[in-house]
Amino acid sequence: MSRPTVTDIAKAAGVSLATVDRVLNARPGVRRQTIQRVNEAIERIGYVRDVTAANLARQRRYHFAFVLPEAPGEFVPLLRKALEEAAASSIIDRTDLTITSVPPNDPHVIVKTLQRLRADGIDGVAIFSPETPRLRDEIAHLKESGVAVVALISDLPNTNRDHFIGIDNIAAGRTAGVLMGRFLGGASGAILVLTSSMQGRANAERRLGFDTVMARQFPGIEVLPSLEGHDDPDTIRRVVSNALDRHGDLAGIYSLGTGNGVLINLLKERGRPDTLVVIAHELTHNTRRALEEGTLDAVINQNVGHIARSALRVLRAKTDDIDILSAQEHIRIEIVLRENLY
């Protein structure tokens, strides 16, 4: 006994396929009465639409583009890989994917890229970029042209993007803070905070969350002003070295942006005290190995696989103007220790 189809509805309601299709898709040109009759039949025989057959017949293809920054560090390549893997899976059914890289912090190029995509008649774009006035304008244009827009990793709150896919960075900072405080276990001392210029907003939010928790729950611990690495290996190495030299009472390090590779190497070279607590963001090859080796105590992660698949689902839902299941699209703040790394 197979599932009822439109043909079954048509028979049951005594109308034609076309009419059934009209009421199924809420198209005009059907009498109230007929609509009633069809809906009753649908109800009665328990019809549920075969979406894949519908998509096949509709011959609809989705064209989505992802705009990613050529940022330093391993995170963006991992995200890109996750996207490519998602593209290979069946999630991507009937959709064409374009992934373009743009230099970070260059509003001009980003906007140019988006304009081109818009001219090409793209259905939706996912943007991983800091918010700038020109980007805001271009997003407004995109929306006017009916393009679905989602912000990736770093939100664009002052634009009319349809959705943000990424973690709550304030909460992520709080999570790092509470881990730092509890792992220190009453020890006193200073905390080094290492930041980077990429993703200014996300870094600021993480710092905010971190500071809030430290001030409220662990007042005995001093959080030093952020050290700015400017995403440059040499700079990072220099400023962190200096700080390590200067602060004999260092209790912990919180790295909230890129530059983990350098930090980890430095800690391994200089030897790190057992009591030092080091927490970083994003699970990559570097941070994974550092967890295994004990150089890092915890990593706060956002799962790139989930992000990629969620972005695809949301873009599709938005271009079809249907609702998303927000519970499913929520990106969790993952806590990764050596023990739950696998």
Added chain:
Amino acid sequence: MSRPTVTDIAKAAGVSLATVDRVLNARPGVRRQTIQRVNEAIERIGYVRDVTAANLARQRRYHFAFVLPEAPGEFVPLLRKALEEAAASSIIDRTDLTITSVPPNDPHVIVKTLQRLRADGIDGVAIFSPETPRLRDEIAHLKESGVAVVALISDLPNTNRDHFIGIDNIAAGRTAGVLMGRFLGGASGAILVLTSSMQGRANAERRLGFDTVMARQFPGIEVLPSLEGHDDPDTIRRVVSNALDRHGDLAGIYSLGTGNGVLINLLKERGRPDTLVVIAHELTHNTRRALEEGTLDAVINQNVGHIARSALRVLRAKTDDIDILSAQEHIRIEIVLRENLY
């Protein structure tokens, strides 16, 4: 410019649709030469098969069954709900799902249920049950009949199930252990371990992982023998009360099975010291609220949504005899604190 189809291949190779289909599906009855020609055409025009159209034409439907225990606690209902939600989503395309409940720890009923499913010609089953000799036998029968079998939540390692979907419980215990030890921050005292008879293997593994970490990394902390709650609210209440009375120096509580609701209520009634560290398994309404209120310090979780979707994907892959992407199917051990709860 739309994607190339079988028709395009046929044209390009100068053969008919049927022949293209035969080589596409590796069916016999085609000359080597022709196969060559078709494959070259496929390569040349960059064909990629439309799986949904193929499934539509094939009219293949998958019939899977989930056998879940009527276990106490909130976890199984949550898993069931996740399954039902997955069933509503498009993951379940072309598949019929049956979810049956069986009394826990009753091998007879479980086996009967599986036999019935086998007689009905089911394609695959997911089983959440302790391993017993009779279950082992029935799984062997299922496999002989070509039914895909996956173990859910609790592995069935001495059977020839195709796959296990759930967390590594030893690692989960280790994760709980390291959190316990670090959150205690050098404090001394005793740890209460609360267990339940459900899922004997999983509980034993968690305990093992926990003990290993505590012994190796936190030798100053005494881990008491497991308290057995027998999944009975009154018993749990009694044994935990007694233990709390007896151990004035209690530093932490690790609840590794069901019974979190009772434990949480008890702690709230009696008032819990700020320094006490309480860790439990599975994120449910109870444990979520307890995290928010500070009654629980951490929850070790396995995501029921991921488990449900993974089970479905694996069952389908196994019945079609195709490979799974094991990275995607790995169920993570989640650490949930108040800060990353949302």
Added chain:
DNA sequence: TTGTAGGCGTTATCAG
């Protein structure tokens, strides 16, 4: 060994 024709469940076009 190969080809033709019809069908899977849905949508779209064009008459009536």
Added chain:
DNA sequence: CTGATAACGCCTACAA
């Protein structure tokens, strides 16, 4: 307002 009828991309008798 309603109904035939032909797609969509693929598979599968059945025929040649």
